Amino acid sequence: MSEILHxxxxxxxxxxxGYVAAIRAGQLGLETILVESDTLGxxxxxxxxxxxxxxxxVAGEFEAMTQASQGAGRHGVSLKSAPALExxxxxxxxxxxxxxxNTGVAALLKRAKVRVFDGWASFSDAKSCTVQGNGEPVTVxxxxxxxxxxxxxxxxxxxxxxxEVISSTQALSLDALPKKLVVVGxxxxxxxxxxxxxxxxxxxxxxxxxxxILPLYDAPLVEPVAKWLKRAGVIVHLGAKxxxxxxxxxxxxxxDGGTEHLPxxxxxxxxxxxxxxxxxxxxxMAVDMAGRFVKIDDQCxxxxxxxxxxxxxxxxxxxxHKAMAQGELVAEIIAGHKRRFDPxxxxxxxxxxxxxxxxxxxxxxxxxxxxxxxSAMFPFSANGRALSMDxxxxxxxxxxxxxxxxxxxxxxxxxGAHVSELSGEFALALEMxxxxxxxAGTIHVHPTLSEAxxxxxxxxxxxxxxx
Amino acid sequence: MGRYVFKLPDxxxxxxxAEIVAWHVAVGDRIEEDQHLVDVMTDKATVEMTSPVxxxxxxxxxxxxxxxxxxxxxVELEVEGAGNANGKTAxxxxxxxxxxxxxxxxxxxxxxxxxxxxxxxxxxxxxxxPAFFTRTPxxxxxxxxxxxxxxxxxxxxxxxxxxxGPAGRIDHGDLNAYxxxxxxxxxxRSTYARRDGVEEIKIxxxxxxxxxxxxxxxxxxxxxxxxxxxxxxELESLRAxxxxxxxxxxxxxxxxxxxxxxxxxxxxxYPQINTRFDDEAGIAHRFAAVHIGIATQTANGxxxxxxxxxxxxxxxxxxxxxxxxxxxxxDGKASREELSGSTITITSLGALGGLVTTPVxxxxxxxxxxxxxxxxxxxxxxxxxxxxxxxxxSSSFDHRVVDGYDAAEFxxxxxxxxxxxxxxxxx
Numbered sequence: 001m002s003e004i005l006h007x008x009x010x011x012x013x014x015x016x017x018g019y020v021a022a023i024r025a026g027q028l029g030l031e032t033i034l035v036e037s038d039t040l041g042x043x044x045x046x047x048x049x050x051x052x053x054x055x056x057x058v059a060g061e062f063e064a065m066t067q068a069s070q071g072a073g074r075h076g077v078s079l080k081s082a083p084a085l086e087x088x089x090x091x092x093x094x095x096x097x098x099x100x101x102n103t104g105v106a107a108l109l110k111r112a113k114v115r116v117f118d119g120w121a122s123f124s125d126a127k128s129c130t131v132q133g134n135g136e137p138v139t140v141x142x143x144x145x146x147x148x149x150x151x152x153x154x155x156x157x158x159x160x161x162x163x164e165v166i167s168s169t170q171a172l173s174l175d176a177l178p179k180k181l182v183v184v185g186x187x188x189x190x191x192x193x194x195x196x197x198x199x200x201x202x203x204x205x206x207x208x209x210x211x212x213i214l215p216l217y218d219a220p221l222v223e224p225v226a227k228w229l230k231r232a233g234v235i236v237h238l239g240a241k242x243x244x245x246x247x248x249x250x251x252x253x254x255x256d257g258g259t260e261h262l263p264x265x266x267x268x269x270x271x272x273x274x275x276x277x278x279x280x281x282x283x284x285m286a287v288d289m290a291g292r293f294v295k296i297d298d299q300c301x302x303x304x305x306x307x308x309x310x311x312x313x314x315x316x317x318x319x320x321h322k323a324m325a326q327g328e329l330v331a332e333i334i335a336g337h338k339r340r341f342d343p344x345x346x347x348x349x350x351x352x353x354x355x356x357x358x359x360x361x362x363x364x365x366x367x368x369x370x371x372x373x374x375s376a377m378f379p380f381s382a383n384g385r386a387l388s389m390d391x392x393x394x395x396x397x398x399x400x401x402x403x404x405x406x407x408x409x410x411x412x413x414x415x416g417a418h419v420s421e422l423s424g425e426f427a428l429a430l431e432m433x434x435x436x437x438x439x440a441g442t443i444h445v446h447p448t449l450s451e452a453x454x455x456x457x458x459x460x461x462x463x464x465x466x467x
Numbered sequence: 468m469g470r471y472v473f474k475l476p477d478x479x480x481x482x483x484x485a486e487i488v489a490w491h492v493a494v495g496d497r498i499e500e501d502q503h504l505v506d507v508m509t510d511k512a513t514v515e516m517t518s519p520v521x522x523x524x525x526x527x528x529x530x531x532x533x534x535x536x537x538x539x540x541x542v543e544l545e546v547e548g549a550g551n552a553n554g555k556t557a558x559x560x561x562x563x564x565x566x567x568x569x570x571x572x573x574x575x576x577x578x579x580x581x582x583x584x585x586x587x588x589x590x591x592x593x594x595x596x597p598a599f600f601t602r603t604p605x606x607x608x609x610x611x612x613x614x615x616x617x618x619x620x621x622x623x624x625x626x627x628x629x630x631x632g633p634a635g636r637i638d639h640g641d642l643n644a645y646x647x648x649x650x651x652x653x654x655x656r657s658t659y660a661r662r663d664g665v666e667e668i669k670i671x672x673x674x675x676x677x678x679x680x681x682x683x684x685x686x687x688x689x690x691x692x693x694x695x696x697x698x699x700x701e702l703e704s705l706r707a708x709x710x711x712x713x714x715x716x717x718x719x720x721x722x723x724x725x726x727x728x729x730x731x732x733x734x735x736x737y738p739q740i741n742t743r744f745d746d747e748a749g750i751a752h753r754f755a756a757v758h759i760g761i762a763t764q765t766a767n768g769x770x771x772x773x774x775x776x777x778x779x780x781x782x783x784x785x786x787x788x789x790x791x792x793x794x795x796x797x798d799g800k801a802s803r804e805e806l807s808g809s810t811i812t813i814t815s816l817g818a819l820g821g822l823v824t825t826p827v828x829x830x831x832x833x834x835x836x837x838x839x840x841x842x843x844x845x846x847x848x849x850x851x852x853x854x855x856x857x858x859x860x861s862s863s864f865d866h867r868v869v870d871g872y873d874a875a876e877f878x879x880x881x882x883x884x885x886x887x888x889x890x891x892x893x894x
Contacts, residue, residue, distance in 0.1 A: 297663070338620045344607070406634035408609060433609035435633040 003138070007033045009334060010129070010142030011114075012121050012280070015042020017311030017323030018148030019105050024331035025146075026112025033140055035131050037120040039098075040105045043150055043312075044320040046098060047169040052192055054094040055172060056351050059199035066201075075390065085200055087177050094172065123281030126304045144306045144334050147294065148327065149280065151273040151312035158244045159184065165245055165267045168193060178202050178265035182250045184242045186213035188350040190270035191225065195353045198232050205235045205262050207242050207252050214350065217413075218364040220377075221356055224395035224415050228353045237262075242269075275313045290315065298340050300330045308334075322346050345411075345430040349420040354394045357419045359426040360411035363401055368411065372404040376459040378452045380416045382467045385447040391417035398422070398452040400436070400460050407435040407461075412453070422450060436461050469550025471520050473542040475535045477606070478507065478514050484536045485509045487529045492542070496524045504542055507535070522546035610637040618642060623650065673767045684830040687746060689866045692825040695878050699841050700856045702888040709782075717783050722838055723761070724785035726813060728891050729884045730836070731757050731778045734811070737877045741810050743831045744868050751833075751868050760809030760829055763793050771829055772796040773809040817841065817858070824861040833865035834874070836881075 011022040014036030022034040039046050062083055069079040109116055119133030121140075128141040153167040161167050166174075171193050179202065183194040186208035198204040206213070206229070213229075213236060214222045229236055239255030249261040275293050288295040288303035293315040300308045308330045311323030325346075329339045347359035361368040363375055377399035380386035386396070396416020402409045412426040429439060439457035444450045451466075458464045478485055485507040492504055500521045507514055522544035529535050544550075608625035610618070614637055618625050621642075628645045630637035670678055706720050713720070734741040738753040745752065757778045760771040772792035774780070780788060795801040812829040814837040826835045839859040846855045860881070864874045884891050 338622070339616070340619050342607075342615060403634070408634035432611045433632070433634065433636045435636075437633060 004128075005033070005138060005140045007031050007115075007140060007142045009033070009144045009146065009331070010035070010121075010140055011146045011148060012129070013042065013148035013150055013311075014038075014040040014105070014116070015148060015150050015311065015323065016044045016320040017150070017327040018042065018146065019109060019327075020324040021146045021148060021310065021327030021331050022114045023108050023112045024328045025334065026109070026114040028331060028335035030331070030335060032112075032114045033117060033142070034109060034114050035117045035119060035121040035129070035140070037118070037133075039102050040109070040116065041098070041102045042320075045101050045105070047172055049320055050101060051094050051098055051172045052168070052189075052196070053351060054097050055090070056192060056196045058090055058093075059196035062201075063199040066199075085177060087174060091173055091175070121280055123284050126285040126287070126307050129281065144308065146327070146330055147282075147302070147307065147309040147313055148311050148323065149276040149282075149313050151275050151318055153270070154272045154274050156184070156242065156269055156271060159242060159250075159267065159269055161269070163245075164248065164265060165269060168268070168270055171197075171266075171268050174266070180263050180265050181205070181268060182207060182262045182264040182266075183268045183270060184250070185269065185271035186210075186236070186238075187216070187270060187272065188214060188348075188352065190268065191352045192350065193268060193270070194234065195229070195232075198234055199353075203233075205237065205264075207237045207240050207250065207262070209239070209241050211239050211255075213238070214352075214356070217356060217358060218362050221358070221362075221399070221413050221415050224354050225350075225352045225356065227395055232353075273312065273318055275315075277313070298342060299333055300326050300341060317346055317348060319346060319348060343431070344433070345427055347423045347427045349423055351420065354391070354396050354416045355418065355420045356413070356415045357423045357426065358411070358413045359423060360409070360430045361401060362411055362413065365411075368401060373401055373410065374404050374407075374460055375399065375401045376456055376464075378456040378459055378464065378467060380449070380452055382455075383447075383449060383452045385449050385451070386416065388447065389417060398456045400439075400453075400456045402436050402460055407437060409434050409436060409439070414452070416449070416452075418449060422453060425450060425453060469546055469548055470525070471522055471544045471546040471550040472540045473504070473516075473518065473520075473544065475507065475516075475537050475539050475541050477537050478509050482509045482537060484534045485514070487531050487533050487535055487541075488513060489531055490527060492524055492527070494524050494526060498522065498524060498544070516541070518542070518544070520544060520546050608637055609634055614639055614642060621646070673770070677768050680830065681827055684827050688828050688830060688833075690825070690828060690863045691866050691871060691874070692861065692863050693871075693874055693878055694823050694859055694861045695882055696857055696859050697882045697885050698846070698855050699858045699885060702885050703841065703856045705888045713783075718786040718790055720782065720786050721789075722817065722841075723789050723813065723815065724780075724782045725885070725888070725891065726815075726836070726838060727759055727774065727777050727780070727785045727789075728782055729881050730759065730811060730813075732884060732891065733877060733880055736880075737873060739869055739873065740834045740864070740877060742833045742868060743810060744833050744865060745831060746867070754810045757811065758809045760812035760832070761789055761793060762812060762814035762826075762829075763796050765797050765799075770796050770801075770806065771809065771812060772801050772805050773807065775804075775808065811835070813837070823859055826861060826863050828863050828865055833868050835863050836878075837861040 008031040009025045011018045011032065011034045014034055018034060019040060022032050025032040044050060062085060065079060065083040068077050069082040106116070117131045117133065117138065119131040121129040121131050123129040127145060128139060131138045131140060153169065155161055159165050168189050177200055178197070181194065181197050181202045181204045183190040183204065183206045186206050190206065191213060194204045194206055212219065212222065213226060237252060237254060241253045243251040243253055245267055246261065249263045250267050252260050252262060254260055277292065285307060286304055287307055294302055294309040294313050296302055296309050296314045300310050302309050310326035310330055312318040325343065326341060329341055332339050345360040347357065350356040377397040380396040381392045383392065386392040394416060396419065398414040400409060401411040409429055412429065414422055436457045439454060440461055442454065444454040455464050455466055459467065475485060488506040488508045490505050492498055498518050498521065500519065501517045503515055504518050505516045507516060525543040525545050527542055528540050535541060608628065609630060610625055615625065623642070623645065625637055627650065628637050628641055631641050632638055702725060706725065709720055734757055741754050741757055743752045743754065756776050759774045759777045761774060762769060762771050772795065774785065774788045774792060777785060792801060792805050795805060809829065809832060811832055812835045814826045814835060816824060817838045817840050820840045822839060824837045824839065826837045828835050839861060841856050841858040843854050844857040845852045846857060860878065862878055
């Protein structure tokens with residue numbers, strides 16, 4: 001038997017939930033060990049949010065240059081020849097961004113005096129695990145265990161990953177641009193990557209089993225994205241089921257029952273993510289499950305005393321910022337603070353073209369339909385900043401939903417270029433319990449996109465100024 | 468002039484309705500804002516409702532004692548301005564007046580003390596928070612993250628704090644006022660996990676029968692209970708002797724056959740106790756035979772099989788018969804005959820322990836006896852403390868047909884039989 005290490009807090013998983021929990025625990029003076037078998041940063045930093053945004057940024061620049069090289073150039077800027085893409089260089093630059101963040105996380109953990117173990121943790125019971133790294137296995141026994149094991153891409157049994165069938169992870173490390181890309185699943189991951197590769201020059205086809213793209217959002221919010229896809233020549237098959245790969249093509253059953261072969265160099269399967277509950281001894285920990293997720297209460301406690309779970313492992317929404325908030329909260333509760341996870345809203349952003357942001361209720365949510373509400377939208381076509389960025393004709397808008405009786409804001413959405421940066425104001429408004437008059441009474445800087453939010457509140461109150 | 472309808476607000480989490488306790492105003496009264504209108508009672512507390520507006524009472528809804536659901540109109544007033552009850556109220560064009568259910572926030576003479584300031588005299592002098600809440604059922608309280616966090620740290624449930632801000636928003640000042648006003652804080656959370664979930668069990672089949680039977684017994688029969696302690700030392704000694712010397716084929720004797728013997732001996736003197744009372748017809752059927760119900764716990768619940776004509780059974784027969792009907796019942800094989808017609812019932816939890824029971828009479832019978840555990844206790848005998856085997860005997864009677872005196876005498880005689888066990892068998 002190897003040496004047994006005792007610690008106050010053991011964090012499993014070095015993603016946004018786990019590393020934040022560990023940093024906060026360390027800051028609060030708790031003896032903390034973090035176990036991560038891959039690179040610090042988790043899905044988000046290594047193969048998710050950050051690298052995909054790097055890709056999307058470059059794709060945007062490439063598209064602008066491509067447009068400038070075609071015809072006269074709309075803004076008086078033109079290029080003599082089309083831009084060239086060096087895929088290997090792009091991936092290297094992306095790796096650099098990732099590495100910068102990764103070393104940043106390591107430094108933060110070090111400053112918080114967290115011990116980081118590079119290895120795979122397997123639990124034999126709820127409070128002890130063996131960490132298998134490169135050297136001798138280490139057994140760790142902890143007073144508190146924080147499970148932040150994250151999630152994995154869902155694999156389709158008839159389209160197993162490998163060869164030309166890739167997950168989002170491989171899509172961010174391609175060595176060459178696929179000429180023809182078929183994306184299975186029109187959720188936000190598939191659309192973000194599909195759109196980026198389209199901008200870089202791939203021919204992109206999207207296959208979705210439901211009758212619309214981005215099915216989590218209501219139709220008007222998704223409409224500008226659908227319009228962009230159409231304009232960019234992305235073929236979208238709705239109500240179509242992928243059947244399998246066959247000789248460099250994806251076989252699909254179309255909505256009318258026919259069979260079609262979609263030629264593809266790469267088939268990107270983005271049909272969702274599943275909690276990472278297997279292969280690390282969860283079954284030995286005697287924690288209750290809620291469906292496929294680990295069951296927790298409003299303090300992220302599992303059914304086992306002093307075992308906590310956060311992030312993608314515990315349920316939707318599977319978003320890094322939710323995991324971070326839960327990680328911070330759990331560390332503070334262990335340190336004796338009184339906390340509860342009770343956000344009004346966990347906003348979400350799709351980095352599609354154009355971007356979509358949503359915080360709070362959608363008009364189509366049952367909770368919204370159950371009460372008397374008022375709502376209005378304000379189009380970016382009437383916003384000076386959007387016009388000045390050539391981002392006014394994409395059909396984008398800001399929309400507010402408020403309760404009729406007391407004007408309490410229930411939900412805020414926007415679609416348009418750069419609207420992801422409005423998400424903070426939206427979430428703040430909801431958390432502060434803003435009523436429409438609060439937004440109407442806040443002077444918004446001119447000229448910015450945020451003015452559209454101000455105007456939306458005014459319009460919901462019946463007295464918009466600029467429309 | 469407009470109409471203002473004051474509706475019963477959400478007076479606390481989970482409250483769907485409240486009872487109107489007392490009106491403090493009458494139709495035609497001119498009332499001021501914050502004047503006491505009505506008291507309503509929920510299952511948690513009585514709450515004073517005050518008027519959010521100034522006006523003249525046009526109508527009151529609900530008599531004292533009536534239940535009013537949350538959101539039901541309580542008072543209609545004639546008010547200056549638009550009110551909230553006519554269709555012309557244009558919410559969108561006059562946002563300032565669109566939320567008339569809330570009194571204006573009190574003017575704060577001091578800068579609102581933010582976090583961690585103890586409740587000062589200045590805060591005490593602030594207008595006390597209104598005694599009602601403007602949230603609709605199911606709403607989460609509206610407060611900023613900092614206010615929510617401070618409330619959590621103080622152990623205050625925000626749904627009991629009234630908010631002075633727009634849409635009932637709770638700010639630090641409201642929280643201070645709540646604390647200054649003596650708002651109670653709950654005990655901080657322990658580290659034990661919360662349990663959630665309510666399982667719905669349909670009360671059907673045997674369980675429904677039991678439920679109906681118990682309800683009927685308790686609704687119809689004015690029970691009275693009587694408990695006496697009995698010195699069982701001699702009876703226990705006899706029982707131990709009989710069990711030690713019995714033939715192999717004879718059943719093991721429990722207390723039950725002795726209790727049955729005692730009932731059989733005494734009941735002829737107390738025919739009003741060995742009775743089935745048809746209370747609808749107003750006829751008490753006094754039985755010559757003694758059919759003894761034996762309350763039996765089965766996998767599905769309580770069933771009472773019957774030992775018929777117990778007067779014909781000696782102590783060994785009685786033991787066998789009890790064992791037989793109880794087993795049949797547990798196996799679900801008892802016949803109708805074996806499950807009905809008892810004239811008195813024995814319910815014994817003795818083996819489990821327990822000082823006293825107040826058994827429920829097996830309607831339409833009029834008496835039930837329940838022996839409790841036999842325990843060695845120090846008792847005083849002739850100036851000495853001695854250890855005796857003592858047992859409490861609990862019993863319930865139907866006071867409509869059994870007088871307390873007779874019941875007590877019956878139990879006292881039973882006690883004497885048990886304390887002098889030879890007399891159980893002497894005619």
